[in-house]
Every structure is written in C-alpha cells, then in structure tokens.
Amino acid sequence: MITSPAWKGRKYAVLGLARSGRATVNALLAAGADVTAWDEREETRVAFAGRVTLADPVETDLTGFDGVVVSPGVPLNRHPIKPHADKYGVPVIGDIELFAQARGGLPPHKVVGITGTNGKSTTTALTHHILKTAGVPTTMGGNIGLPILEQQPLPEGGVYVLELSSYQIDLTYSLDCDVAVLLNITPDHLDRYDGDFAAYAASKSRLFAMQSEEHAAVQENIHGHPDDPTDVWGPWNRNDQERDARPLGSQRNWPALQGPHNGQNAFAAIEVAFQLDLPEEAVAKALRTFPGLPHRMERVGERGGVLYVNDSKATNTAAAAPALAAFDKIHWIVGGQAKEPGLGECEQHMGHVTAAYTIGEAGEDFAEALTPHCAVSRCGTLDKAVELASQVARAGETVLLSPACASFDQFRDFEDRGETFRILVNSLDRDLTA
Known part of the structure; x- marks a missing residue:
C-alpha cells in the first residue's frame, strides 16, 4: 500500500468505510496515525473494532485533528461534516489528497490526472494501456480500479494515471499533476452544486489550478476531417502545440474506439502520450489493441x-x-x-x-x-x-x-x-x- 511517514502520530477521522475508506484507514494505521472512523452501517463498523476509535466525526470534538477524510459520496453541500470540521479549522479531504501528500516519499514518478463529465474512464484506461504497451511501469486509480492508497508504489519512472471526479477534486488541495486533462463539461451531478453549473465546471477546472506552471495542461479541443478525425488534430495545451496524429493510423483501425466521442477520448490520450515522450510505435500499437471498458459501448x-x-x-x-x-x-x-x-x-x-x-x-x-x-x-x-x-x-x-x-x-x-x-x-x- 501507499503510505507516508508524515502521517505518523497525527490524528485523522475517516467518514465512510467503503472501498476507498477501508484503504484509507489501512494506510493511515500502517503509517502510525491515530484514526477515528465511522460508517452508518453497523456491520461495516464491526470490521474495524479494536483497530480504530469508532465514533461519528460529526459528533466528535475535532480539536487536534489533522484532517477529516471523507468518501467522495459524501455531499459536502448538504452533509454536516463540513461546517462541523470548519469550526475546528480541520480540513475535509479525500484519499487523493492523502496520495498527493505521500508523493514526496515515493520513488520518482509522474502523475496523469484526467477529469471531465463523460469519457474520463475510457481516456484513463486507454492512457494506462498506452503506458503499459510502451513498457512504462503504471497503475490507474482514483475513480477507477482499486483505491490508490491500496496499491503498491510504482518503481522509479512509473506513471500513476488517475481518473478524478469533481467530488474527488473538491476534496483535494495539493495534487500537482505532471499532465492534467480536462475533457468535456456538461450538466451532471448538479445536486451536489446546488444546481449551479458554473460551480460544477469550476470544480473540474481546479485540476489545472493545482498544477505547477511548468506542467502540462490539456483540454479537449479537436477538429478534423469528418471522415477521418485523425486527419488534423490540435487539442489545446499550455504550450499551444499542435499535433499531427496521422502517423498513428486512422480511428477506423482502432476497434474499441469507434464513434466521434471515442475519437476525442483517443486524441486526449495521445496528447498525454506526447507530453510523456512515449514512442509513436507504442502509441499506435496501443490504439489498435485497446480492449475497451465493460459497460461502455x-x-x-x-x-x-x-x-x-x-x-x-x-x-x-x-x-x-x-x-x-x-x-x-x-x-x-x-x-x-x-x-x-x-x-x-x-x-x-x-x-x-x-x-x-x-x-x-x-x-x-x-x-x-x-x-x-x-x-x-x-x-x-x-x-x-x-x-x-x-x-x-x-x-x-x-x-x-x-x-x-x-x-x-x-x-x-x-x-x-x-x-x-x-x-x-x-x-x-x-x-x-x-
């Protein structure tokens, strides 16, 4: 698992003990942190008896706590945990923020963060597949696959590929992605933003705001010949570079990436590959061999x-x-x-x-x-x-x-x-x- 020596002796509360919550508790305990944890389901709490202090953070005096780690499923705009933690000056964070804090103790690596309303799972999985095809140590996590703290640290030169929902970004403050990708933004999950689409869009855009200036920011902006989207391709990126994807072949030869939306997903992943200096041959092979995702076309x-x-x-x-x-x-x-x-x-x-x-x-x-x-x-x-x-x-x-x-x-x-x-x-x- 991924841990940080910086958590040793610190106090954290964890609210929600599903997959990411369990992984968070285990990582914090392994690092020597003092953990208070809670889940509304009694049968879930029982599994943690004797390992943590079982108490609802909303009813706990949070004086001296270093953070309250909540599941992305907790609606911050309606749940009492946020105003309660604010009274004590305790940050409300998620497991992605803990991963960001742990990065300094990991072997040298890079992080690719991918967000957007639609297409982020496919783009994340494709980026991961391209990296594997190129022989780069890689894993994916966040809103896809295993919780990131549950995974083993990558060796030097590895790339962590994270799918990030707006909920996860809302709980993250120091994730400086080497490459950040923002796909489309369309109205979704607006109940979490009190019906305010601008607030939802701003949440997604924070992925860029957390980056260092020298790191790559990629936003979907694709144009091409209607019969062959790879004819001309120019997504926006911080250096305003325009790419020619024609050497990678035609989308019609990428079986799991058919349709205009998958063309856009593929082009975003290709731009990530360019930013990471991956060889064209590996990228072309990965596009042809990508198996696709369950439940998505x-x-x-x-x-x-x-x-x-x-x-x-x-x-x-x-x-x-x-x-x-x-x-x-x-x-x-x-x-x-x-x-x-x-x-x-x-x-x-x-x-x-x-x-x-x-x-x-x-x-x-x-x-x-x-x-x-x-x-x-x-x-x-x-x-x-x-x-x-x-x-x-x-x-x-x-x-x-x-x-x-x-x-x-x-x-x-x-x-x-x-x-x-x-x-x-x-x-x-x-x-x-x-």
Whole structure:
C-alpha cells in the first residue's frame, strides 16, 4: 500500500468505510496515525473494532485533528461534516489528497490526472494501456480500479494515471499533476452544486489550478476531417502545440474506439502520450489493441445477425448520445432515474434509432419524448425490453442499452445493470458469438 511517514502520530477521522475508506484507514494505521472512523452501517463498523476509535466525526470534538477524510459520496453541500470540521479549522479531504501528500516519499514518478463529465474512464484506461504497451511501469486509480492508497508504489519512472471526479477534486488541495486533462463539461451531478453549473465546471477546472506552471495542461479541443478525425488534430495545451496524429493510423483501425466521442477520448490520450515522450510505435500499437471498458459501448454478442451493445455507463443524455451516433438501425433501451428532462444531446441522433424500449422511473417521460421520432414500446423493466427487442430486431441492426439515466431505481449501480443486460442477452434462445 501507499503510505507516508508524515502521517505518523497525527490524528485523522475517516467518514465512510467503503472501498476507498477501508484503504484509507489501512494506510493511515500502517503509517502510525491515530484514526477515528465511522460508517452508518453497523456491520461495516464491526470490521474495524479494536483497530480504530469508532465514533461519528460529526459528533466528535475535532480539536487536534489533522484532517477529516471523507468518501467522495459524501455531499459536502448538504452533509454536516463540513461546517462541523470548519469550526475546528480541520480540513475535509479525500484519499487523493492523502496520495498527493505521500508523493514526496515515493520513488520518482509522474502523475496523469484526467477529469471531465463523460469519457474520463475510457481516456484513463486507454492512457494506462498506452503506458503499459510502451513498457512504462503504471497503475490507474482514483475513480477507477482499486483505491490508490491500496496499491503498491510504482518503481522509479512509473506513471500513476488517475481518473478524478469533481467530488474527488473538491476534496483535494495539493495534487500537482505532471499532465492534467480536462475533457468535456456538461450538466451532471448538479445536486451536489446546488444546481449551479458554473460551480460544477469550476470544480473540474481546479485540476489545472493545482498544477505547477511548468506542467502540462490539456483540454479537449479537436477538429478534423469528418471522415477521418485523425486527419488534423490540435487539442489545446499550455504550450499551444499542435499535433499531427496521422502517423498513428486512422480511428477506423482502432476497434474499441469507434464513434466521434471515442475519437476525442483517443486524441486526449495521445496528447498525454506526447507530453510523456512515449514512442509513436507504442502509441499506435496501443490504439489498435485497446480492449475497451465493460459497460461502455461493449459488444456483448451477436444473435441472428443482430448486435447487442452494453452502454450501461451512459448515465445521462450527453453520455448516451455518442453511442447513438456510432451505430445505425438502433433498437434503443432507455430509461432509469433521469438526471435532466428531455432527450438532450440524444435528439440530434434520432435518425439512427429504429425503435425505442423504455424502462424505469423515467420510462413514461422518455416514451412521450420519443414518440414523434420512432416506434416506442413501454417495457418498464430491462428483461422485458431485451426480450421484445430481440423479437423485433433484424439482421444488421443493433440492440443498444444506453439508458441516459442513473440506475438506482431498479439496480445497485450501472455495473449491475450492465451485467444484468449481459446475462439476459446470453440467455436468449439462440447461441451468441462475441
């Protein structure tokens, strides 16, 4: 695990003992810190009995504490922990801030931080894949994979690739990324910012504000020939350099990176590779061999010539729109807990949709919005939607789960929704071939 000698003898409170909270407690204890910890679930607290002081930080005198470490899931705009900690002058931080504090004791390394509303998981995983292909020691963490403090320190020359949500950035104050990437910003999670989109955007932009001037800042700004996005490419970066990505090949030869949005994700990762001076041959190979991410335009199989695609990670309309743009003759499974009214950015791609199958809390609202554009079936549940779509779709068409909604009305999370879709597809009465 990653620890810091600077934590020895210091006092920390940890609120929330899920994955990142558990890793935080273990790292702090291993470093010799005095830890008070709490989780609202009693069965979770029991696992820490005897190792920490079990007490709710909101009801604790925080005099002498060096920090309150909270899960990114704690809404700072509504939870009482922030005003309570402020009364004692104690900072409220996250595990990414602890990682930033620990960097001075790690072997010489670099950090790539990637944020944005949509595309950051793919860009993070692709950047990690490029580094591995180039033979660079690397790991990824933050909002993807294992908690960063749970991972082993990289050897000298390693690169940590961090996917960072706005929540994680809100809890971070000293992360100086060697390369920071800001992808798109579209309205999302505005409940955490009291409905203020400007505040949400400012949170994302803080990743740049924490950087040293000499470090690389990359922001999505891509232009190119519509038939080949690699024709001309010039993302904004601090040195205002323009790159020619043509030697890396065409996007059409990158199987897991199809669609305009994945072109943008790929170009951001390519710019990171340029900033890290990685060889072009390794970058080109990585783009061709990147396997993609589960639940993001994941091709789960083919039945009777019909392609089935799991895009469960599309939890808002801006995230679903790229999948609609990437396929033709789509049977679209859509719905769940809506984050915004209407079709949003999906509306411009309705010419690709043959039929829609609505599910979840927002099913009726989507059905009404979609009726002027295509045939609509009000299915209510995912199993009914998959069954009906499988009966209607014909060879050469695509059944696409891209819900444009959160999943919590019917599923544990978007992964659970995507896994359920995969199981349903694989249980159809004909054999599937991936």
